[in-house]
């Protein structure tokens with residue numbers, strides 16, 4: 001197999017359109033990825049043929065929906081190489097997963113004097129839940145410093161890791177800078193002081209092979225919509241012993257075994273964490289995305305993505321008046337920059353007029369923006385369907401932005 005990017009693009013109907021009279025160049029994959037026909041069809045087929053509630057009906061459609069829903073869990077297990085599909089909990093996405101762990105594990109285990117480390121490059125979704133829980137428990141959120149290049153300061157991490165640290169929650173790939181963090185190393189170091197580790201894989205899952213067992217990760221999470229799947233569905237991986245010891249995060253139907261006013265007992269993991277009717281069609285769509293993704297030649301895909309990003313970085317280095325924000329050695333999927341003398345938002349609007357979709361602003365990561373001395377950036381973020389031609393289109397459009405602005 002090799003990586004035929006044009007054949008892949010042809011499977012994404014949304015890409016074949018004009019925006020403001022120009023071919024769409026979609027470079028906002030860090031915010032969400034587009035969906036291939038396989039995913040759109042799977043969701044449509046589910047609603048046309050199999051739709052029903054799960055785990056409760058005494059009829060054929062409910063059996064079909066339940067089986068598709070549970071097979072989707074197995075697909076996520078395979079994607080993450082988790083030891084058991086029972087270690088996969090459905091959530092709305094990364095944000096809900098972090099809240100689940102922060103509130104369920106944190107409220108049961110954190111006490112005054114304890115510390116939770118997060119990095120200075122986290123998405124707000126991996127900062128604010130910990131701040132909320134620490135405000136309730138008296139524990140403290142402490143940021144792990146980031147270097148000027150936008151890399152995690154591992155020496156500073158070593159200095160912070162002591163017996164006060166009970167939990168480390170860290171992003172795998174920064175959505176603001178593209179920095180790839182050495183998560184295996186961070187997990188090993190945190191475990192040496194007895195701390196648990198959660199990894200926010202929202203930006204990693206579409207770019208790398210993942211292996212929970214090799215990483216010895218305690219918790220890992222991602223959002224389906226950043227892996228060519230639908231919005232509103234994501235997954236939390238957790239080690240079974242940890243999940244079993246954690247109290248429920250939300251209450252309702254499905255997550256209980258028996259309910260009475262004397263005593264309510266809870267269902268087993270993963271159902272203990274899945275109250276109410278889940279996003280069944282979302283799980284079916286995500287399973288289709290994973291099956292589609294697994295059908296690609298992964299090594300060829302990674303080589304293609306690296307070549308496109310390297311080319312973008314090279315163009316950026318040669319572009320007058322452009323400053324890259326984040327210069328980490330290991331990067332994936334993201335080119336974050338500012339143009340001298342211009343506001344990122346103006347650049348984004350002028351790019352859109354030429355059909356180039358990027359994101360501008362602080363990318364839900366205000367602390368890293370202030371650490372690196374910018375209020376925001378222009379972010380071009382790449383997926384497997386992007387090409388060198390997309391990069392050329394971005395820089396040609398930037399030429400026109402400059403003519404307009406200066």
Ligand SMILES: *Cc1c(COP(=O)(O)O)cnc(C)c1O
Pocket residue numbers: 030031092093094095096123125126171173174175200202203223
């Ligand atoms: C997108 C993103 C999130 C939040 O994901 P949601 O799907 O909005 O819940 C968290 N962390 C990172 C690194 C992200 O890129």
